[in-house]
Structures are given as C-alpha cells and as structure tokens.
Amino acid sequence: MDQDERIDALEARIAYQDQTIEELNAALTEQWKVIDLLSKKLAMMEEQVRSGSYIADPATEKPPPHY
Template structure:
C-alpha cells in the first residue's frame, strides 16, 4: 500500500508542477500576443504614413551626413 501511496503522491506532485508550467506558458504567450498586436498597429501606422508621403523628405532640406 505504501508503494501505491508513493506513486500517487509522485503523480500529484508532477501534476502540480505541470499546472504551474502551463500557467507560466499561458502568461508568456498572452504577453507575446499583446506585443504582437502593439507592433502590428505600429507597423500599419508607419505603412500608412509612408504611403501618404509623410516620410518622403526633400533632399535639399536634409543636413549632410556626419562624415562630410
């Protein structure tokens, strides 16, 4: 009976660690999706600005590079 109790306790411990790992992985994935959403929105904004010509600069108004 002790062997059975030890095996049961080992399984319960293992399940507890697995539950903790699953929760940590879920939190990590949730944070990564949040970051992906933020970056996707920023990328869309930059793409819209480039399409509308906001980032197209007039070369005559730009300062020369630092090595000149």
C-alpha cells in the same frame, strides 16, 4: 512502490505541470501584446508610406553624423 507513493508522485508531477502551464500562458500573453503593438506600428508606417508623409521635413531633420 505502493499505491500511495504513486499517487503522491503523480500529484507532485501535476503541480509542476500546472506551474509550467501558467508560466507559458503568461509568456504567450505577453508575446501577443508585443505582436499587437508591432502590428499597429507597422500599419501606421504603411499608411505614412502610402500617403507620402514619411519624408522628413528638411528644416527639422538633423544632418547625418558623417556631414
């Protein structure tokens, strides 16, 4: 394998690695968005539990399906 072929092979390899890095970055960014959303929801639920507002109003709550 001469030097030009080796350089071409390395350039192709780098191009695939760049594409993979971009795809991983996009997936990681999306996962952090989900984590942030879930963290906010968890904090909201913790606050509801602490304040006692997690108990549903019996007038508006439907009975469970087994009733």
